[in-house]
Amino acid sequence: MSFLACLLRVTALAPRVRHLSLLVFALSAPALHAATPATVFDDIKARATPDELYRLLFALPKGGDLHHHGGGAVPMEFVVDYYTNPARNRGQKYYIRTSVVPTADAGAAALPDVLYHVVREGAWKTFSPSIRAQWKPVTDLTSAEKAAWISSLKLDQPGEARDEFFEKTWWRLGPIFGDIELAPELLVENMKTFGREGVRYLEMQTIPAGYTDRDGRPIPADEVYRIFRERLAQPDALATGVTVRFQIVIIRFLPRAEEAIRGAFAFIDAHRDLFVGVNMAGREDNGKGQAARFTSVFREMQAKYPRIPLAIHAGESDEANANIRDTLLLGADRIGHGVNILKDPATYLLLRNNRYLVEINLVSNRLLEYVTDPAQHPFPVLLRTGVPVCLNTDDRGMWDSNFTDEYFTAVKNYNLSWAETISLARASLVHSFLDEATKARLLADYDKAVAAYEARFLTPEWRTAAAAVTPVVSNYGKKAFNLTAPVNLGDLR
Ligand SMILES: [Zn+2]
Numbered sequence: 001m002s003f004l005a006c007l008l009r010v011t012a013l014a015p016r017v018r019h020l021s022l023l024v025f026a027l028s029a030p031a032l033h034a035a036t037p038a039t040v041f042d043d044i045k046a047r048a049t050p051d052e053l054y055r056l057l058f059a060l061p062k063g064g065d066l067h068h069h070g071g072g073a074v075p076m077e078f079v080v081d082y083y084t085n086p087a088r089n090r091g092q093k094y095y096i097r098t099s100v101v102p103t104a105d106a107g108a109a110a111l112p113d114v115l116y117h118v119v120r121e122g123a124w125k126t127f128s129p130s131i132r133a134q135w136k137p138v139t140d141l142t143s144a145e146k147a148a149w150i151s152s153l154k155l156d157q158p159g160e161a162r163d164e165f166f167e168k169t170w171w172r173l174g175p176i177f178g179d180i181e182l183a184p185e186l187l188v189e190n191m192k193t194f195g196r197e198g199v200r201y202l203e204m205q206t207i208p209a210g211y212t213d214r215d216g217r218p219i220p221a222d223e224v225y226r227i228f229r230e231r232l233a234q235p236d237a238l239a240t241g242v243t244v245r246f247q248i249v250i251i252r253f254l255p256r257a258e259e260a261i262r263g264a265f266a267f268i269d270a271h272r273d274l275f276v277g278v279n280m281a282g283r284e285d286n287g288k289g290q291a292a293r294f295t296s297v298f299r300e301m302q303a304k305y306p307r308i309p310l311a312i313h314a315g316e317s318d319e320a321n322a323n324i325r326d327t328l329l330l331g332a333d334r335i336g337h338g339v340n341i342l343k344d345p346a347t348y349l350l351l352r353n354n355r356y357l358v359e360i361n362l363v364s365n366r367l368l369e370y371v372t373d374p375a376q377h378p379f380p381v382l383l384r385t386g387v388p389v390c391l392n393t394d395d396r397g398m399w400d401s402n403f404t405d406e407y408f409t410a411v412k413n414y415n416l417s418w419a420e421t422i423s424l425a426r427a428s429l430v431h432s433f434l435d436e437a438t439k440a441r442l443l444a445d446y447d448k449a450v451a452a453y454e455a456r457f458l459t460p461e462w463r464t465a466a467a468a469v470t471p472v473v474s475n476y477g478k479k480a481f482n483l484t485a486p487v488n489l490g491d492l493r
Pocket residue numbers: 067069281313336394
């Protein structure tokens with residue numbers, strides 16, 4: 001029966017009931033006619049199951065992942081597959097450390113005491129016999145050892161947080177992300193997974209001077225540029241729909257960081273079509289890497305080269321400090337993390353209604369325990385008080401998560417409106433370091449994708465539309481959000 005027929009029948013009843021029904025009609029009619037993307041999104045937040053919300057957010061068009069570390073961003077199952085599958089690694093052999101026994105041998109001091117540290121066969125052969133005995137070929141691991149290895153590459157066990165991450169996990173990644181044959185392949189595989197989630201831009205942090213050939217010989221950075229450029233122009237890379245640019249990342253606490261900054265500016269200036277900005281990373285509780293150390297070298301670079309944008313990690317710490325302010329003084333355009341920003345009120349006020357963007361990393365901040373209670377995260381305050389923000393994955397391979405998890409966390413914890421949700425991706429593209437023409441193209445493409453999404457998913461029939469989406473679910477998402485969909489991010493390779 002149509003709504004009108006029903007109403008006519010009701011109005012034939014007693015006058016009191018009729019008045020009541022007319023009142024109900026008067027109240028409900030505007031709502032019936034006012035189903036906008038914003039109201040449907042509110043309805044979804046109120047009524048969707050976790051699986052339904054996840055499907056809808058997986059299908060959501062996303063913008064750029066601006067805070068994205070090359071090695072840490074790849075699903076760790078892909079990493080292990082590259083090490084153990086000769087078809088993937090082109091016949092290279094690797095050894096992995098399966099015991100850590102103190103030895104007085106020369107050379108032992110140069111190695112970190114880290115289980116599941118992987119090296120090339122050539123490097124392993126240079127070790128003394130007693131050190132060599134602590135390693136075995138990666139292809140000889142038992143299935144239990146292999147599972148422990150994969151787990152060791154992720155923060156997936158109770159008690160694992162920033163010490164594990166900064167001091168161990170990075171060692172375990174081993175040489176493949178600096179291998180000029182394999183790193184571009186891993187990037188394209190990762191672009192495919194990001195593309196499936198609707199991500200359209202990656203601004204990856206890397207070190208062009210850090211690549212080697214399979215024998216460990218350094219590759220000139222110009223050659224690294226040429227190889228990545230050619231790989232990204234291949235049909236399978238283009239088919240991902242994901243545009244890639246690189247930032248050069250400086251490890252801030254190293255003794256020669258100033259020299260690395262000078263090299264980064266010179267290199268970017270000569271390769272601006274692919275390399276677009278400078279970053280600085282490294283744990284901020286290491287006092288040797290404080291932003292103020294670099295003021296003079298950035299001034300020197302700014303006197304020498306036409307503008308090169310800066311996105312710098314700052315405020316990824318528990319305590320209040322002046323690191324974000326000092327980082328803005330270096331000339332930073334974007335702040336990576338900014339977790340402690342609200343503890344520095346003057347700098348927070350400076351960011352409001354200004355042009356600096358804060359790159360938010362919700363899953364990272366939780367797993368590294370910079371923010372243990374979502375209510376303490378500055379993200380919603382920044383979002384709602386005029387500080388540009390976007391969502392990012394940081395090292396999602398180590399979190400065992402994906403981009404959808406960032407959106408799910410944000411929508412669930414902070415009750416994002418539809419306008420707020422789409423503002424995040426827009427901000428990521430607006431504040432990207434892309435050239436203006438490419439930026440305009442990606443923004444137009446994003447707006448078109450949002451319109452198509454609204455037409456397909458943000459209607460009163462959203463539940464039916466959601467059922468047709470098959471998301472790629474991460475282990476993090478499955479655990480954190482109680483999802484029942486199969487876990488298959490690591491199986492995509
Ligand atoms: Zn980072």
